[in-house]
Amino acid sequence: MDRKILEHKSLEEQVEILLNEVNRAENSDYLTGLASRRGLYEYYTNRDKDKSVHVMFIEVNNFKKVNDVYGYYAGDDVLIQVGRMLREIGKGFAARTEGNEFIVMLDGDMSEKEVIIIADMIFSALNDMDIRKDILSFISLNIGVVLNQKVTESFVEVFHKGDTVLHQAKHVSDGRFALYHEADKVVERNRNIELEMESALENREFHVYLQPKVNMVSSKLYGAEALCRWIHPVDGLRSPAVFIPVFEKNGFISKLDMYMFEEICSLKAQWKKQGAPYGNLPISVNMSRLHLYNKKFPETLAFIADEYDIDHNELEIEITENVFVKDGNELIDNVERLKALGFQVSIDDFGSGFSALNLLKDLAVDTIKIDQSFLHGSGETVRGKKVIRNIIAMCLDLKLDVVTEGIETKEQVDFIKQCGCQIAQGFYYARPLCIDDFTAFAEEHLVHTLNSYRFPLNGDLKSEDGSMEMFINGEGLEYQEGIFVDSKAMHFPGGPKEKNTLFVPPESIVNESFTVGMWFNADILEYWVCAMYIKFESGFLSILPYSWEEEGISDVRIRDSRVVEGWYDIRTAPVSEKKWYYYVVSYDAKKETAKAYINGKLAGVLENVPTNRYVKWIILGGDVFQPSFIGRICEFTVYNEVKDEKFVNELYESYVTDEKFIGNK
Known part of the structure; x- marks a missing residue:
């Protein structure tokens, strides 16, 4: 504005001119x-x-x-x-x-x-x-x-x-x-959705559907993801692809998320009250990024879970990867508080955005869910498969659980298992199911919530629950006296490598962390002869009653065949011939720690032992390297979790204090 123009104007005119200039400036993009x-x-x-x-x-x-x-x-x-x-x-x-x-x-x-x-x-x-x-x-x-x-x-x-x-x-x-x-x-349509959403919540038109997560090795139920379905009184089933984007845009998603979380807690409480075998099943619940800006969010979830007496570690909070693209540090603080309160946290749709590697570096989560776009797009090419394989390997090396989403074919199952991932979610196993259909699925795919398989070898080769059975490879095996009055144990006659042994179903071990235990009594102790051998895709674990030059030193040997120097030995206490021993080995994949116990006492610990994955076979009484074991074995048990020294000691004492125990009497 030329000041000379203003000089010849009255004050009122000057104000009007300036206001018009301001108005013109505000009406223009600078x-x-x-x-x-x-x-x-x-x-x-x-x-x-x-x-x-x-x-x-x-x-x-x-x-x-x-x-x-x-x-x-x-x-x-x-x-x-x-x-x-x-x-x-x-x-x-x-x-x-x-x-x-x-x-x-x-x-x-x-x-x-x-x-x-x-x-x-x-x-x-x-x-x-x-x-x-x-x-x-x-x-x-x-x-x-x-x-x-x-x-x-x-x-x-x-x-x-x-x-x-x-x-x-x-x-x-x-x-x-x-x-x-x-x-x-x-x-x-979207306008109608917004008009009806509050009344739909009040009228309980939003229903929980559960999509199973399945262990691909055992085909057993591993967990489930809670998904929301809107059953409209007129339209029937409304697709979440229609209403979820509307709710995310208008903020109603926050209210719906909390409703779903409480519904899951209520459902789990009901299952527990009924004594359902899947009452402790982990269930994941999706949460919008809006919650992660609320500092009270973790405590709110804890309060709801506690109201229904649900353990926090049975609930997994699922957050999509793209949530962390913006304001990452602020959101990460809330994730860490969720973890501190005992909740499991998973990243959904991993790899769908550009923040994936930073998340692995910065975020302490429990589970990575690989986005299904990997399988249905580049996952069909040689290059794409290499990407998937490396992503899974990287996550597993970081001690993260991995779930692959969108599994639809047997070929995809086989490929993902070969990559080292055991947990899948997709239409190949089940679509999202209403509660009644899910409970039927759970009954069929859950072996009485067994996380363990006990093979007494007391006259037959079946597991205690009857779901699994060993088979004999060779001849000359027979039942002889066991550790209890009137009980039996399998006697192994020895023989060439791998022969005259028992093969245990490999699907009995479905977790990377596990514990195995058994009673054995060696007729003859020979160097490097194996009592139990687990073959993994990239190595093995074996129990050797007699090894090394020191007389009577037993050993747990773990082999990582991915590296030349990958030999790991737990040198344990000595054992003797013609005497019963209760031998237990545990492996913690998260801590990369192996432990050995003899007769209820810790006999050796080894740290920094790389994780072997994907059990191919389990042999009792021998291995593929040395002549077979001569002696008796019974009470072979697999636990798909890490058992501590207290548990092992109490289990051992339960055997030896039984009035019918005759092990070393």
Whole structure:
């Protein structure tokens, strides 16, 4: 403003001139020179109320990447050039409303065909903008048009329609262009969803469905993910793909998440009261990023779980990977508090975004769920399979549990098992199930919640529960006197390597952390002869009653065949011929620690022992290297968890204090 002009004006006139200048500045976008959002509002509200307009919403794609890669000056230049291009096309009233979004209001008398021609002009002009070619290759446009918009409708409603039609252009329509009448059914549907959501919650129209997580080695139930289904009184089953995005946008998802969490706690409490064998089954519940901004969120979950007397470690909080793209540190604090309260935490859709490696580095979670897009896209190629294999190996090396989502075929099951991942979720095993169907599935796929398998070898080869059975490889095995009055034990006659032995079902060991125990009595002690041998995909674990040069020293040998130096030995206490010993070995995959116990007492510990995965076979009475064992074995038991010294000691004492025990009497 020229000060000389003001000098000849009255005070009132000067104020009016300055206010007009301020108003003009506020109505203009400082960067592009186009109208601002306020300027667009004034233009819209001042239109003849009997008229209509076509509102063209334009979004610059990958604008953030331009800022990140080339800097903010380059980003500003893109916006300036888009503004210049819209002015040069000269159609309608153009504005930059925010960030990378522009709007052009066109006369409502234009035909739909004319509007489409203008959109094509804008798409074509993009390639002619005065921008560096490498930057130009980064960007593209999405255009959505609200046709025949009555100016009597609120400005806010116009923008609501604009959001919808831009979403249509980006995700639904062919190409990058959409018209509002193609999306108006979606708008109407979403509006109805918002009108009905509160009453639906009050009327308990939201139901818990559970999708099983299955151990691919044993085909047994491992856990479940809770999923929300809306059973509408008129429409029936509404897809979560329809209502969840609406709830995420309007914030109702926070209320629904907490409702689902409490429903799961209530369900588990009901199962426990009924004595259901799956009462302690871990269940994961999805949580929106909105909760992680609430510092009271972890304590709120703990309060609800405690109200229903549910152990926190039976509940897994599932958070999608993209939650941590923004405000990562703030959200990580809440994750750490969830962990401190005993909840399990998993990252869902791992690998779907760009934050995956940082998450592995920074976030102390329990489980990684590999996004199904890996399997159904690049996972079908040789290169894609290598990526999946390496992701799984990296997660396992970090002592994270891994669940692969989207398993649909036997080929996928076999491949993922070969990669070292044992837990799967997908339609191959089960779709999300209503509670009644899930309980039926659980009854069929859960062996009485057994986490252990006991093979007494007291006259037959079956496990105590009858679900598994060993088989004989060779001849000459017979039942002889066991450790109790009137009980039996299997006598092994010896023989060439691997012969005259018992093969134990490999699916009896389904966890990377486990404990095995047995009673043995060696007729003859020979160097390096094996009493029990577990073969993994990349190594083995064996119990050797007699090894090394020191007479009578027993040994637990673990082999990691992935490295030449991968030999690990726990040299334990001496044993004697013709005497019963209770021998137990545990391996903790999280701590990479192996322990050996003899007769209820800790006999040796070895740390930093790499994890072997995927049991291929288990042999009693021999191995594939040395002649077979000569002597008796009974009470062979597998626990799919780490048992501590107290448990082992109490178990040993329960044997030897039994009035029928005759082990070494």
